[in-house]
Amino acid sequence: MKAVRVHITGGPEVLQFEEMALPEPKAGEVRVKIHAAGVNYIDTYQRSGLYQVPRPFTLGQEAAGVVDAVGADVTEVQVGERVAYASALGAYAEYALVPAWRLVHVPEEITAAQAAAVMLQGMTAHYLACDTFPLKPGDTALIHAAAGGVGLLLIQIAKLRGARVIGTMSTEDKALLAKQNGADEVILYTETDFEPVVKQLTDGKGVDVVYDSVGKTTFDKSLNCLRPRGVMVLFGASSGPVPSFDPQVLNAKGSLFLTRPMLAHYTANRTELLQRANDLFDWMRAGKLHVRIDRTFPLYAAADAHRALQSRATKGKILLIP
Numbered sequence: 001m002k003a004v005r006v007h008i009t010g011g012p013e014v015l016q017f018e019e020m021a022l023p024e025p026k027a028g029e030v031r032v033k034i035h036a037a038g039v040n041y042i043d044t045y046q047r048s049g050l051y052q053v054p055r056p057f058t059l060g061q062e063a064a065g066v067v068d069a070v071g072a073d074v075t076e077v078q079v080g081e082r083v084a085y086a087s088a089l090g091a092y093a094e095y096a097l098v099p100a101w102r103l104v105h106v107p108e109e110i111t112a113a114q115a116a117a118v119m120l121q122g123m124t125a126h127y128l129a130c131d132t133f134p135l136k137p138g139d140t141a142l143i144h145a146a147a148g149g150v151g152l153l154l155i156q157i158a159k160l161r162g163a164r165v166i167g168t169m170s171t172e173d174k175a176l177l178a179k180q181n182g183a184d185e186v187i188l189y190t191e192t193d194f195e196p197v198v199k200q201l202t203d204g205k206g207v208d209v210v211y212d213s214v215g216k217t218t219f220d221k222s223l224n225c226l227r228p229r230g231v232m233v234l235f236g237a238s239s240g241p242v243p244s245f246d247p248q249v250l251n252a253k254g255s256l257f258l259t260r261p262m263l264a265h266y267t268a269n270r271t272e273l274l275q276r277a278n279d280l281f282d283w284m285r286a287g288k289l290h291v292r293i294d295r296t297f298p299l300y301a302a303a304d305a306h307r308a309l310q311s312r313a314t315k316g317k318i319l320l321i322p
């Protein structure tokens with residue numbers, strides 16, 4: 001089979017498109033024939049070495065396809081069933097081994113591309129809006145990179161929960177897209193200082209929660225946008241990691257809360273995983289959640305997909321097709 005492998009960390013050019021032996025599933029594992037794999041920012045962190053993974057490894061955390069073979073003791077799925085998953089390494093390939101408990105069945109009405117596009121970013125948006133800070137009517141959320149993969153889904157889920165959404169982004173067409181997906185107000189943070197605008201939009205009170213995946217360039221100002229006892233949800237580092245931080249700042253800025261969550265801890269068992277994935281599929285089938293696939297690349301062009309994602313050129317999901 002073909003796979004995209006990392007032997008040395010670095011820029012997109014380190015990605016190697018290689019021939020590998022077809023892997024055999026061990027007990028509790030399933031071999032999935034991949035129809036579409038999702039590209040996520042975490043893939044760039046693992047490729048660059050910001051997140052350390054023992055090398056060599058096959059990149060990719062998310063895919064949809066068909067069960068091709070099952071190991072011993074697998075009860076969750078059967079050969080031939082349509083499945084999708086997130087948070088298991090090795091998806092940039094024609095086949096991947098996945099722990100059986102991480103697989104979810106894909107409903108008939110949802111294509112493999114849609115399923116691959118929603119698992120990681122969708123379940124992230126789900127836990128952020130429903131659990132990390134459970135949004136409710138009357139809440140105002142500031143969402144950075146609101147026209148990105150997670151961003152567009154997070155806007156929609158925040159609106160489903162009745163919150164008001166202020167979104168930031170870099171371009172006019174991203175702003176339009178965020179509005180079309182439900183954002184109440186938008187700010188081009190590359191042209192305008194978002195802090196005074198957020199203050200003005202909230203009558204000086206500040207927002208209840210900031211969902212910040214941009215990190216380095218937005219973190220400090222984001223803290224200033226929060227109401228007293230507001231919640232700072234730092235969940236990514238698209239512009240680079242936030243430097244070391246003095247907790248006393250949280251006191252000085254109004255007894256703020258800071259959390260740095262990750263998806264794996266919010267899909268820690270099968271019950272929680274199925275609840276999140278099935279909510280997403282239900283909303284998609286009901287026409288309440290739209291998953292925007294920005295572009296697809298052939299698997300061998302994974303490096304181009306990374307370049308597109310990291311150059312801020314994309315609005316929504318990027319897929320790789322084996």
Ligand SMILES: NC(=O)c1ccc[n+]([C@@H]2O[C@H](COP(=O)([O-])OP(=O)(O)OC[C@H]3O[C@@H](n4cnc5c(N)ncnc54)[C@H](OP(=O)(O)O)[C@@H]3O)[C@@H](O)[C@H]2O)c1
Pocket residue numbers: 039040041042120121124145146147148149150151168169170171174213214217235236237238239240261262263264309310311312313314316
């Ligand atoms: N903790 C978790 O559980 C979890 C799970 C999934 C994703 N994430 C994080 O969520 C973030 C979004 O992931 P995604 O896959 O959906 O990507 P994405 O949002 O589609 O792409 C990243 C976006 O970040 C913005 N950005 C701001 N400054 C940037 C810079 N200097 N370089 C590149 N981009 C910059 C860009 O939007 P503008 O052009 O509008 O600024 C860009 O489009 C990532 O930080 C990722 O690590 C975290």
